Amino acid sequence: TQEFIDRGIRGDYMNQFIVFDFTIPRLKSGMLLGTRWGEPGASLVPAPGDPWYSSYTMDPLQAPVTPIPAEVATIPPLVDPTGEGEPA
16 A cells, blocks of 8 residues: 555645546436436426416425416515605
C-alpha cells in the first residue's frame, strides 16, 4: 500500500483517474432521475402559484389510489377589489 501512496501522491498534488459517462442511459438513471428529462412520461409537480396547485394532493400515501380531480381549482384574485390593501 505504501507503493500505491508513493505513486499516487507526489509533492503537492494527487493523481486522479476519473471516468465521465455522459451517455443517455447513465444520465437518465443518475443525475436526471426524477426530472422531466429522466422520464419523458413523468407528470410534473405543480409549483405554488400554478392554477392547478390547489388540486394537487398533499398526501403521498393516498396518491396512487386517489382519482384525478374532475376540474381545476380556481385562480385566486391577484388584486384586492376593495382597495383595502393599499399602503398608507
